[in-house]
Structures are given as C-alpha cells and as structure tokens.
Amino acid sequence: MNDLIDAFPKTPGWSIVLVLVLLIFGPAAIFSRESAEKLWIIGRAVAWLRTRQQRSIDRERALEEATVRHLKGRIASLDSQMGEMRADFDEERQDARRRETQIRAEFTEAKEYIIWATSWAHNVLTMHSFHGWKPPIPPWMTFEQWQATRRDND
Numbered sequence: 001m002n003d004l005i006d007a008f009p010k011t012p013g014w015s016i017v018l019v020l021v022l023l024i025f026g027p028a029a030i031f032s033r034e035s036a037e038k039l040w041i042i043g044r045a046v047a048w049l050r051t052r053q054q055r056s057i058d059r060e061r062a063l064e065e066a067t068v069r070h071l072k073g074r075i076a077s078l079d080s081q082m083g084e085m086r087a088d089f090d091e092e093r094q095d096a097r098r099r100e101t102q103i104r105a106e107f108t109e110a111k112e113y114i115i116w117a118t119s120w121a122h123n124v125l126t127m128h129s130f131h132g133w134k135p136p137i138p139p140w141m142t143f144e145q146w147q148a149t150r151r152d153n154d
Contacts, residue, residue, distance in 0.1 A: 113146050 124137055141149065 109147065109150075110143075112150075113143055116146060 120138065120140070127137075
C-alpha cells in the first residue's frame with residue numbers, strides 16, 4: 001500500500017489536478033452510465049451484461065425459427081406421403097371393386113348352373129316315374145360344357 005502512495009507525485013500540483021477533475025466532471029458525471037460506458041472497462045462489461053438478455057432473446061428466436069422451418073418441411077413431407085397413400089388406397093379400392101364384380105359374376109354363373117343341374121335332375125326323376133325304370137335320359141353336361149353352351153346361346 002505504501003508503494004501505491006509513493007507512486008503519486010509529491011508536489012502540490014497533483015492535488016490541484018485531482019480537485020479540478022472532480023469539479024469539472026463531478027461525482028455524478030464520473031459515475032454516470034454514459035461515462036462508465038465510454039471511459040471504463042467496467043462500463044463496457046455493464047453494457048455487455050445489459051444486452052445479454054436481448055442476445056438471448058435473439059438466439060431463442062433464431063432457434064424457434066429454425067424449428068418452425070424444420071417442422072414445416074416435415075409437415076410438407078408428411079402431406080406428400082399422405083397424398084401417395086391416398087392414391088394407393090384409391091387404386092386398391094378400385095381393384096377390390098373390380099375383383100368383387102368378377103366374383104359376383106362367377107357366383108351368379110355358378111348359381112345358374114346349380115339351378116340348371118337341379119332342374120335336370122328333377123326332369124330325370126319326373127321322366128323316371130312317367131316312363132318306368134328306363135327313361136331316355138338327356139345328356140349330362142359338365143360345368144365347362146354348360147358354360148360353353150350358355151355362351152353360345154347368349
């Protein structure tokens with residue numbers, strides 16, 4: 001501490017300069033915010049601390065904007081995937097309807113054959129009772145023969 005005091009000049013001019021600086025700037029001017037920011041390193045540190053909150057807000061905003069951009073891109077990707085899935089489902093639905101129509105047509109044809117076969121058997125039994133045990137039996141057709149005959153008649 002004595003070294004610090006010894007570093008000050010011993011002449012009375014030193015104290016006059018100190019008094020003039022205090023009178024010109026005054027304690028309010030020396031310790032004001034503007035003076036502290038301009039003249040002192042502490043002032044710059046205070047300014048940095050003061051703007052820290054705004055920088056933090058700016059970083060958060062940039063992060064949120066990046067997140068929003070990412071989510072918008074993801075949503076667009078999911079929308080395109082949904083469109084593709086809808087198209088696939090529409091194709092599957094059309095294919096299922098086509099197969100259903102085909103199966104119904106085959107079912108109707110098989111049903112008509114069963115009706116024909118039942119009618120044939122009924123006619124044979126009726127002729128059996130009408131002609132005795134030796135009726136003239138009409139020719140029996142397989143399903144494929146019946147289909148061919150039916151197509152020829154249509």
